[in-house]
Amino acid sequence: MASLLRTAGRARSVLARTNTQATSRRAPIAVQRRYASAAAAAVADSGEQSFFPDEPRAPTVQTAIPGPESKKAIERLSKVFDTRSLNMMADYSRSYGNYIADLDGNVLLDVYAQIASIPVGYNNASLQLAATSPEMASALINRPALGNFPQHDWADILEKGILSVAPKGLNQVFTSQSGSDANELAYKAAFMWKRQQQRGGPDAEFSAEDISSSMNNKAPGAPDLSILSFKSGFHGRLFGSLSTTRSKPIHKIDIPAFDWPQAPFPSLKYPLEDHAAENAKEEQRCLDETERIIKEWHAPPAAVIIEPIQSEGGDNHASPNFFRGLRELTKKLNVLFIVDEVQTGVGATGKFWAHEHWGLSSPPDMVTFSKKAQTAGYYFGNNDLRPNKPYRQFNTWMGDPARAILFRAIVQEIERLDLVNSTAATGTHLFGGLKRLAERYPKEIQNLRGQGQGTFIAWDSPRRDEVLKKAKGQGVNIGGSGDVAVRLRPMLIFQKHHADLLLERLEKVFQS
Template sequence: GIRHEAKVPGPQTQKLMDQLKTQGGMGGAVVFFGDYTASTGCYLVDADGNRMLDMFSQISSLPLGYNHPYLQKAMSDPLMASFAHSRAALGMLPPKELPDLLNETFLKIAPRGMTRVQTMLCGSSANENVFKAVFFWKRAKERAAEGRAATDFTEEELSSCMSNQAPGCANNLSIMSFSGGFHGRTLGALTCTHSKTVHKIDVPAFDWPTAPFPRLRYPLESHQDHNQGEEQRCLDEVRRIFQCRLDEGRPVAGVIVEPVLSEGGDLHASPEFFKQLQRACKDFDAAFIVDEVQTGVCASGHMWAHEAWGLKDTPDFVCFSKKALLGGYYYKDEFQPAQGYRIFNTWMGDATKILFFRAVLAAIEKEGLQALVHTVGAQLMGILKFAACSHPELVTNVRGVGTIIAFDCATPALRDQFAAQMRNNGVYVGTNGTQSIRFRPSLNFNLEHVAEFTRVFQQTLSQLAE
């Protein structure tokens, strides 16, 4: 259970922070240092010996908490050592076991109708390469309309691309994204990211369009008319952008969206919104990209959150990372590049992570974790909704799907105070948006953990209400 030894961050963490600052600071956003040998299950131990109930799970990336037996066992897989110390360039010299491993892992849980997967290193690299695949597809269609093969490049195209100029570089094409979205911090992904100014300030961006994402009011059942109108307003703007860009000779090649806009404040929309968004993509011949980096691998209660939308046709791309333990994306057959070496980097992922992910999928299946997410999510939502009634000055706009759950505080300062107080009381939660607290527990977060959270949550509410 929870154990208090010092304030968080404590003296040992402060000492380590001072040392790390002289080495570069590791990005300058360290909260505290973890003791990952001592951490176990859903409990994270810090450098000062505090044991916290972890409801943020390394920015939503730990599927099974700390030192899980299935992952410990995977360490002794005979392939693990050879994959680790002879790391293969998967796109050029993959291990002979790779096709079978993909069948046993990513293709086993592929979204309906998808038979192709590309592994990558992280979520940003997955999204960047999806954008490239979309542009290859779009240009191949344009060449086909001219009677040319996909790789029948003109001399002008080949020479101009080397100096970043048209027609070789399709500088008129774009990816549409949404306000509040987050897709990564590399340049293309960052152009599609609109959640915090600190991510974007000073960095050049592509001239790509941004559409508004619905801002729903809660509780949903009390605001149906407003929310339907808000979603329609956003869909109308999506279509206006599509048409405007098309008229200007700058067509939108693809649209990227998260099932829940996580960094932007856990923004949700209805299944009908996403159905209509896909319909708009089809009408304007654009790829429909679903970024499931934070929502994938059962966190929503479905293996993939978009499964809850009831789409008649699968998205064109589904991106993953975090709980999948490495990055990558699924894609439809028509988006297979016509040439090798166009989607490529040295490692193209990491074979050791595929072995670990095989163990994760075994745990999900044998321990019934997908069903547990539904049960735990419902319990947490009930507790938070009760708090919104009893402490409306502290907790508002409770929302969630599975264990992807959030609520708002009245101000950013109160939100920061709430998160810090929870941490000092022994529960580590995340923040997002301008004033939201978010919960991202591991899949094995159970009802005993819920009870422990409830005690600390009520203690924190009482302290902040004083």
């Protein structure tokens, strides 16, 4: 173990030497010192101080993607694992900072970050320090079943990591395995809270009928309650979360689902400044319909769940006024308000949590998180959202201390480099460049959206899939959402000089 430890001052150079020893004849990106001077030149041009000085100056495309070596690896993998959703075969030993490498010598600027899930760069030296610590080794090899056997320093890990960035007003957390799992647990908490209210409080005992009917999946033990979600929303692929997912049929076909309601999500017109009255009317229509559904649905909603920006469903936005109205509506109707920040959380919108843009009069009841946090769970503040008895919100692991340790290191890196403010500034620069491109190529960039939302930017393209494919040929890994949206999900270390590289290559795609 001692041989793996690094000191903070030597972390980057040790990382480079370690990668040299670990990889094949192709030297890893971090070790190719010629990149350091090239990247420095690019940074000097932009006036920025680079977060990853050893990055390449620009992408490198040497073969078609996938190339011959990747094709061999994919063919081998496909014999034992489903590869039909594969984006590209990555070589993480050669990936660094904002750049993802493959097996054929291609090095792409990654503005997709896996699926919006890499926070502070590939092979980040600070995260390597956390990953090779004795604390991490213990968490990995002695993985605690946290509900029964939490490790002695679990409170310290939570307080200095996950809870140190808790949304305002939410000072407790239930940790979990994934974003879908986090939402499932939040739903369970909402149902237990509602039934607890109906019984008269946390001290009221279950009736004999509650107990017996629950074992037969019948009311009142299995109550006729629901979770309200929104059209085009995405909240996961487990059974409860899938019943609230409305983004794509492929996720839902053949899977039994709960009869839960969906409300309309505002369909805004762009540019926003030209359609202010129409958009305000549309948002009020959606709020009115949401209120009607909550009051009339045959299985009353215990909670409403919503994404600050609908991501999988097409990068759909709404104004802060809409979300403030929804919060007031849930308070009026005694329904919990769950904000799904699995994709929007951890700095991508220029705030640590996207709902901070809204200016709510009171915090959400629960906020779920995962992806860039590298761990998962939901925040809450109301003690009544704790189950009134043990084992009601429970599984073997109840999260993972190893991932919580990693999130703590991510938080420290974000604070050290001021990455949330950096993302806000980079997003302003990038949006301005995309706006200029949209003026030159109006058929290629339609309904540009995400202004003031950091790098959480998207637009619609009538030839979206072709654009994504051609972008790879230009050395950019980029993603889509919904039917026609191109979505940007760069890491928090994405800077203005990276944005300029992206804009330059997008223009080449549009010209082709």
